[in-house]
Amino acid sequence: MDEQQHTIVSYGTLTAAWIALLFLTALTVGITRLDLGGYKVLGALTIACLKGGVVIAFFMQMRYEGRLLRWLLFVALVTLAIFIGITFFDVLYR
Amino acid sequence: MTHPVHKDDFGAKLGMWLFLFTELLLFGGLFLLYAAYLHRYPREFAAAGKELDWMLGTANTVILLTSSLCAAMSVTAVQRGDNRRALGLLGGTILCAAGFLAIKYVEWGAKFGHGIYPGSERLRGGAPGESVFFSLYFMTTGIHGLHVLIGGGLLAWIATRVRAGRVAAGNHVLLENGALYWHLVDLVWIFIFPLYYLVL
Numbered sequence: 001m002d003e004q005q006h007t008i009v010s011y012g013t014l015t016a017a018w019i020a021l022l023f024l025t026a027l028t029v030g031i032t033r034l035d036l037g038g039y040k041v042l043g044a045l046t047i048a049c050l051k052g053g054v055v056i057a058f059f060m061q062m063r064y065e066g067r068l069l070r071w072l073l074f075v076a077l078v079t080l081a082i083f084i085g086i087t088f089f090d091v092l093y094r
Numbered sequence: 095m096t097h098p099v100h101k102d103d104f105g106a107k108l109g110m111w112l113f114l115f116t117e118l119l120l121f122g123g124l125f126l127l128y129a130a131y132l133h134r135y136p137r138e139f140a141a142a143g144k145e146l147d148w149m150l151g152t153a154n155t156v157i158l159l160t161s162s163l164c165a166a167m168s169v170t171a172v173q174r175g176d177n178r179r180a181l182g183l184l185g186g187t188i189l190c191a192a193g194f195l196a197i198k199y200v201e202w203g204a205k206f207g208h209g210i211y212p213g214s215e216r217l218r219g220g221a222p223g224e225s226v227f228f229s230l231y232f233m234t235t236g237i238h239g240l241h242v243l244i245g246g247g248l249l250a251w252i253a254t255r256v257r258a259g260r261v262a263a264g265n266h267v268l269l270e271n272g273a274l275y276w277h278l279v280d281l282v283w284i285f286i287f288p289l290y291y292l293v294l
Contacts, residue, residue: 006103006173006264008170008173008174009166009169009170010170011167011170014163014166014167014170015163017163018159018160018162018163021159022156022159025152025155025156025159028287028288028292029148029152029292032288032293040292040293041293044288044289044292044293045288045289047288048284048285048287048288051284052281052284052285055162055277055280055281055284056277056281058166059162059163059165059166059273059277059280060274060277068108069107069108069111072108072111072112072115073111073115076115076118076119077118079119080118080119080122083119083123083126084122084126084129087126087129087130088129088130091130091133091134092133
């Protein structure tokens, strides 16, 4: 059967991901202390998505997974996006 | 051994991911409620959000990111046959989980002290948007906190199996799945943190 060989992610790679996450945390705290109006939410959420991406790719090892898991993740995220999109279509144009 | 041991690591991991997707949708629903009510009560949300301490939120973010690093490293350690180091790293993750919950306890305690809890006099008498904000805050951080508690317990149990050598290189999918659950807890917090503590 589909024998999945396990990738070993080095301590160095994981530490680099952690440093990137700390940097992005500092950045998001920094920009939200400024008076940016509506861009604050946009900026903070963009950074949160980037951080989420780093966690999923490196800590959760999605980067090293096969096609099936990647596609399933994609489908789950699209489902969530559809929920959010349709709700806002209702909330904003009611 | 007479019977070949049935082992399907990929199937185990696939099952874990499917479960995690349902978790994503659970928290996604809570974030969706937050967004819809933020749109309806922008001023009340901004005023209520100022009550949360962003420094404590930042501290908890750093703690959870570090705990995730330890959990991910423990998988690497086991894969390299270093169960001793994996145990230490899992201990680090559990310590971080305890620190996170301690900070959460202080935060919730301060809110309760100010008369802010679901159904309190102050919230019932205040603006409707304010009570919605705090209901969502307690609901979201409460369910997340429960996940921290469960994740910490799960990793502690897995640590006993690592110690006993029952989780070892080549037979470590249990640890991988436990770590995946823990990273999900971290992932959800990455979105709670800016939405509740920073943008308002």
